[in-house]
Amino acid sequence: MPARLVIEGGTPLRGEIQASAAKNAALPAMAASLLTAQPVALENVPALADVVTMGSLLEQLGAEMSAGPDGATSLQVTRVASHEAPYDLVSTMRASVVVLGPLLARTGVARVALPGGCAIGGRGGRPIDQHLKGLARLGADITIQNGYVEARASRLKGARITTDLVTVTGTENLMMAAVLAEGVTVLENAAREPEVADLARLLTAMGARIEGAGTERIEIEGVVELGGARHRIIPDRIEAGTLLAAGAITGGDVTVTGATPRHMTATLAKLEECGAALTVDGDRIRCVGPERPQAADIITSPFPGFPTDMQGQMMALLGLADGLSKITETIFENRFMHAAELCRMGALIETEGSIAVVRGVKAYQGAPVMATDLRASASLVLAGLAARGTTEVSRVYHLDRGYEALEKKLQSLGARIRRVG
Numbered sequence: 001m002p003a004r005l006v007i008e009g010g011t012p013l014r015g016e017i018q019a020s021a022a023k024n025a026a027l028p029a030m031a032a033s034l035l036t037a038q039p040v041a042l043e044n045v046p047a048l049a050d051v052v053t054m055g056s057l058l059e060q061l062g063a064e065m066s067a068g069p070d071g072a073t074s075l076q077v078t079r080v081a082s083h084e085a086p087y088d089l090v091s092t093m094r095a096s097v098v099v100l101g102p103l104l105a106r107t108g109v110a111r112v113a114l115p116g117g118c119a120i121g122g123r124g125g126r127p128i129d130q131h132l133k134g135l136a137r138l139g140a141d142i143t144i145q146n147g148y149v150e151a152r153a154s155r156l157k158g159a160r161i162t163t164d165l166v167t168v169t170g171t172e173n174l175m176m177a178a179v180l181a182e183g184v185t186v187l188e189n190a191a192r193e194p195e196v197a198d199l200a201r202l203l204t205a206m207g208a209r210i211e212g213a214g215t216e217r218i219e220i221e222g223v224v225e226l227g228g229a230r231h232r233i234i235p236d237r238i239e240a241g242t243l244l245a246a247g248a249i250t251g252g253d254v255t256v257t258g259a260t261p262r263h264m265t266a267t268l269a270k271l272e273e274c275g276a277a278l279t280v281d282g283d284r285i286r287c288v289g290p291e292r293p294q295a296a297d298i299i300t301s302p303f304p305g306f307p308t309d310m311q312g313q314m315m316a317l318l319g320l321a322d323g324l325s326k327i328t329e330t331i332f333e334n335r336f337m338h339a340a341e342l343c344r345m346g347a348l349i350e351t352e353g354s355i356a357v358v359r360g361v362k363a364y365q366g367a368p369v370m371a372t373d374l375r376a377s378a379s380l381v382l383a384g385l386a387a388r389g390t391t392e393v394s395r396v397y398h399l400d401r402g403y404e405a406l407e408k409k410l411q412s413l414g415a416r417i418r419r420v421g
């Protein structure tokens with residue numbers, strides 16, 4: 001039987017825990033190694049299934065990868081050996097698509113399987129249309145055939161690109177394509193996520209000329225060649241938020257260290273609104289949970305708005321609140337899959353389209369539940385920590401994609417959680 005997490009709920013979590021590095025910064029940083037023949041040395045890369053998947057993909061594309069202590073990961077693509085991101089990898093990890101821009105910019109050709117099939121993805125079934133539209137603006141010839149996108153260009157040319165919506169990996173892909181293009185590219189309506197700014201820092205260290213990353217307008221002046229660099233990945237604001245929410249939901253007292261609070265303002269404000277007492281001191285964030293959470297409304301939106309990747313965890317918390325909360329998910333369709341599972345634990349949640357109405361209950365009961373995606377899994381783990389009795393969360397491989405040693409971290413805070421199977 002695949003691994004499950006068994007949680008005996010009801011223990012308030014207490015103590016200090018170090019934030020890991022951000023998955024969503026590490027993945028594009030690894031892909032950036034495709035842009036140069038020189039080594040790219042990354043520090044603090046988290047040990048996650050998605051990082052392993054990205055490593056395998058890059059090795060197939062010609063990267064030599066070596067790993068040292070504390071997440072030190074060196075990648076060198078002396079020669080690109082293949083132009084293709086195959087379906088088996090892209091279908092397990094949508095973020096594989098971030099190899100498209102750098103591969104095309106470095107070699108003039110890239111083939112990437114269409115992601116499809118992602119449970120939380122895709123408006124109108126064209127979830128990477130903005131990436132492709134932008135690359136076409138940079139002069140790439142794009143064809144879609146047999147489930148693959150093929151992009152070709154002898155040398156990309158700078159252009160003004162305004163995406164129809166804010167897309168994180170889309171912005172990253174276009175930024176990585178534009179750094180080697182001829183002339184100036186302006187990305188309007190760019191994603192402002194800290195992970196985008198982190199990637200820009202790495203690219204700049206490699207010799208790229210980028211201004212405005214972290215704002216909605218990024219200007220990139222193409223260069224002919226990039227070199228190697230050393231770069232430390234930023235802390236994971238979603239993991240840190242999840243650990244603080246674990247403190248809040250159990251009425252505990254948890255301090256996350258090594259975090260970047262300014263990346264987390266929306267999450268921290270919402271935890272406070274729910275009644276948690278927060279103290280920020282440098283890179284340390286302390287969260288003392290309320291006796292019972294207060295109700296609050298949440299609308300997910302691109303950074304600096306409330307992150308969709310914290311929506312499920314907050315739903316678990318609000319499910320125990322005194323009162324009625326409304327959660328509006330504006331980023332992904334079909335990202336309420338945890339709601340039905342929370343209801344199996346006694347939550348009262350009704351969803352309709354992009355809105356969930358959460359009627360707080362006094363307690364959850366432990367139950368067998370099934371994880372459906374990464375953040376939904378985290379939501380169920382939080383509910384299990386607060387529940388009366390035993391919760392068994394199955395399909396934890398979703399959790400392993402994006403949380404480094406989560407059950408060990410929770411154990412160190414006093415949680416009664418163990419992995420079986």
Ligand code: EPU
Nearest residue numbers: 024095121122123127128129130131167168169331332374
């Ligand atoms: N979209 C399109 N067309 C596009 C691109 C996006 O319609 O060409 C839509 C998407 O379908 C979605 C919305 O735009 O409805 C936003 O998607 P975005 O492209 O911003 O998402 P992403 O880049 O694929 C990243 C994170 C996600 C996170 C989202 C939103 C990485 C590797 N992934 O995904 O992280 O939820 O941004 O912040 O950076 C996670 O870590 O659990 C996770 C899913």
